[in-house]
Amino acid sequence: MEKHDVHHVPHSREVRSFLMPRDPSVDRRFRPRPNKQQRLFDEVIMESDDNSSTDASDTESEYASTNYEDEGSSTEHSEVESGPQVFLRLRPVESPSKLYVVSDDGNVLITSAAPNENSSNNMNRMEKHYSFSSIFDSSVGQRDIYDKCVGPKIMEEECVTIMAYGTSGSGKTYTLLGDNAMAGVIPRALENIFTMYKNQLYTTPKVKLVNAHMLLLEDDVVLEELQARRQLLALCPDISAQYNRLHHAIQGDHEFVPLESEDVSVMIWVSFVEIYNELVYDLLTLPPKQASMSEPRRKNLKIVCNKGQVFIKGLTSIFVKSGEEAIKLLRLGQQRITYASTAVNANSSRSHCVFTVNVLKYHRSGMTTCSSYKFCDLAGSERVDKTGTIGSRLREAQRINTSLMVLGRCLDAASSTKKKNNADVIPYRDSKLTLLLQPALLGTERLAMIVTVTPLDKYFEENLNVLSFASIAKDIIFKKPIIKQHNTRYSGFAESNLPSAIRDMKRIEELEEQNYKLQAEIDQMNYQHVLQMQLLEEKLRKELTDRFQASLEMNIKQGEERLQKMLHMQSREFEAKMASVNRKHAEKVEDLEDKIEELKDEIEELKSPNSDIEIIDD
Numbered sequence: 001m002e003k004h005d006v007h008h009v010p011h012s013r014e015v016r017s018f019l020m021p022r023d024p025s026v027d028r029r030f031r032p033r034p035n036k037q038q039r040l041f042d043e044v045i046m047e048s049d050d051n052s053s054t055d056a057s058d059t060e061s062e063y064a065s066t067n068y069e070d071e072g073s074s075t076e077h078s079e080v081e082s083g084p085q086v087f088l089r090l091r092p093v094e095s096p097s098k099l100y101v102v103s104d105d106g107n108v109l110i111t112s113a114a115p116n117e118n119s120s121n122n123m124n125r126m127e128k129h130y131s132f133s134s135i136f137d138s139s140v141g142q143r144d145i146y147d148k149c150v151g152p153k154i155m156e157e158e159c160v161t162i163m164a165y166g167t168s169g170s171g172k173t174y175t176l177l178g179d180n181a182m183a184g185v186i187p188r189a190l191e192n193i194f195t196m197y198k199n200q201l202y203t204t205p206k207v208k209l210v211n212a213h214m215l216l217l218e219d220d221v222v223l224e225e226l227q228a229r230r231q232l233l234a235l236c237p238d239i240s241a242q243y244n245r246l247h248h249a250i251q252g253d254h255e256f257v258p259l260e261s262e263d264v265s266v267m268i269w270v271s272f273v274e275i276y277n278e279l280v281y282d283l284l285t286l287p288p289k290q291a292s293m294s295e296p297r298r299k300n301l302k303i304v305c306n307k308g309q310v311f312i313k314g315l316t317s318i319f320v321k322s323g324e325e326a327i328k329l330l331r332l333g334q335q336r337i338t339y340a341s342t343a344v345n346a347n348s349s350r351s352h353c354v355f356t357v358n359v360l361k362y363h364r365s366g367m368t369t370c371s372s373y374k375f376c377d378l379a380g381s382e383r384v385d386k387t388g389t390i391g392s393r394l395r396e397a398q399r400i401n402t403s404l405m406v407l408g409r410c411l412d413a414a415s416s417t418k419k420k421n422n423a424d425v426i427p428y429r430d431s432k433l434t435l436l437l438q439p440a441l442l443g444t445e446r447l448a449m450i451v452t453v454t455p456l457d458k459y460f461e462e463n464l465n466v467l468s469f470a471s472i473a474k475d476i477i478f479k480k481p482i483i484k485q486h487n488t489r490y491s492g493f494a495e496s497n498l499p500s501a502i503r504d505m506k507r508i509e510e511l512e513e514q515n516y517k518l519q520a521e522i523d524q525m526n527y528q529h530v531l532q533m534q535l536l537e538e539k540l541r542k543e544l545t546d547r548f549q550a551s552l553e554m555n556i557k558q559g560e561e562r563l564q565k566m567l568h569m570q571s572r573e574f575e576a577k578m579a580s581v582n583r584k585h586a587e588k589v590e591d592l593e594d595k596i597e598e599l600k601d602e603i604e605e606l607k608s609p610n611s612d613i614e615i616i617d618d
């Protein structure tokens with residue numbers, strides 16, 4: 001086993017690469033790092049202030065906001081120097097490898113030198129130390145993971161991206177979603193959010209984040225939103241029994257406290273996307289209007305960067321009134337995710353998924369703020385050479401590995417304090433994933449990464465890559481101000497104090513009720529119409545059948561009569577012929593009888609004694 005000598009000074013600087021990760025135990029002096037922490041991304045801040053846009057520039061909204069002019073957006077900043085929090089979770093396994101040891105303080109993972117046959121890389125054949133914000137061994141459950149990694153961020157009402165990263169089958173999806181018995185981070189966060197804002201929840205979708213802009217919606221748009229939400233929720237699986245169990249278990253695990261403020265109304269929206277083979281798909285699309293099209297068409301969407309804001313153009317965002325509704329939509333989206341069975345996980349996510357919860361708050365002052373929580377379940381990195389992956393699975397794996405590699409490069413660039421005077425210092429545009437997670441990678445929003453590892457010998461090398469990736473993320477120091485919340489002030493909205501807001505709400509509820517009734521009437525009329533059409537069709541069918549039957553019967557009758565006539569004529573002809581033949585025969589018989597009589601007379605004459613004829617006797 002090759003031992004790492006801490007006093008040995010390498011002659012040249014180590015080459016940085018994500019695929020051949022840096023050895024974190026190499027003397028820090030010889031890592032390609034600056035001597036002191038510098039302010040990063042000044043140039044990127046400038047970029048976000050200018051009017052340039054990537055992909056497409058589309059800030060015009062289909063949503064009317066005419067009466068409520070946006071007086072300008074701003075952001076609530078925190079100037080504190082900070083970096084991402086990186087947590088390590090070890091998956092429970094039957095016989096854990098002895099190659100991984102957690103330090104006494106519980107923050108450093110020490111990997112032993114790999115046995116030669118387990119490593120294709122010399123660098124891996126030495127002891128390494130990886131430090132984390134916290135390490136959770138297999139005994140740590142879902143409750144503690146939430147309390148440590150996510151809960152405080154929700155309480156602070158900050159914009160945050162929670163990212164699960166690890167090899168395939170190491171427990172990323174389990175950590176984020178959990179199972180029926182043990183809820184993961186997302187259901188807990190939803191319960192936390194809905195309990196926190198319990199007294200401020202606004203039941204009408206009056207404010208929406210559209211293309212990264214907060215808009216006050218007109219009544220007709222509100223109705224559309226309510227209709228869309230009703231339609232989509234109707235498609236969701238029924239999880240009420242399961243949800244009740246989950247809800248009680250979560251509330252038993254944590255003590256979420258409702259906020260007291262009365263000056264704010266809160267609206268919560270969720271969206272869910274997957275990035276599959278470098279294409280972005282909406283997992284909450286509405287069903288098609290025509291009933292004939294059973295499956296909603298999967299249309300890939302564009303990620304747009306405009307004025308430093310990143311959003312997905314045309315992404316469905318659904319207004320939710322309870323944790324149950326949000327979890328229902330999460331389950332619906334999950335059913336639409338691309339899963340496949342791989343060598344290491346029978347139900348492996350083949351895409352990166354991002355579930356976003358936007359908490360929009362409008363304050364009595366007229367200020368509207370948004371806290372955005374992004375939960376990102378990354379597809380598992382995979383050794384395509386060892387697992388024998390082929391065909392479409394291989395293509396997927398290559399795409400997954402490439403996008404993870406770009407993510408690694410972005411983190412690497414962010415952790416490198418070597419200042420470069422160009423805006424493209426972080427290559428976040430190189431993959432859809434990094435483009436979408438740009439605010440977290442640039443440090444404008446908080447980033448927490450939960451790294452999952454299966455502590456088995458056979459995954460040793462893959463795990464070292466994951467750990468190196470994590471250690472790169474851990475090194476990042478953002479000096480750019482963290483955006484705590486996005487703010488917008490509306491001039492019209494300032495007047496919308498509570499009484500008028502309540503009036504609005506009542507009016508909207510009335511309209512919704514009316515709309516509901518009209519929809520029911522339309523449904524009833526449609527039903528009647530269909531019924532009438534069916535009856536008419538039936539009547540027409542019967543009429544046609546009757547006519548056809550009558551004409552058929554008439555044709556048969558006419559045919560019979562014709563045949564009867566022909567038969568009669570032929571029999572008369574036959575009778576006449578027979579009569580003539582009989583007559584001829586009778587005449588012949590009469591002639592013959594006459595002849596017989598004549599002959600008889602002649603014979604009598606000859607026999608009489610007076611005859612002159614002498615009879616000679618022998």
Ligand SMILES: Nc1ncnc2c1ncn2[C@@H]1O[C@H](COP(=O)(O)OP(=O)(O)OP(=O)(O)O)[C@@H](O)[C@H]1O
Pocket residue numbers: 090091092166167168169170171172173174175179345347348349350378379380381452
């Ligand atoms: N900490 C844990 N405790 C109990 N079971 C776990 C834990 N972590 C993972 N598992 C189980 O391991 C299996 C694989 O986990 P999971 O699907 O979360 O992996 P993954 O990292 O998301 O994989 P992929 O990237 O292939 O989708 C699941 O059956 C899950 O229940």
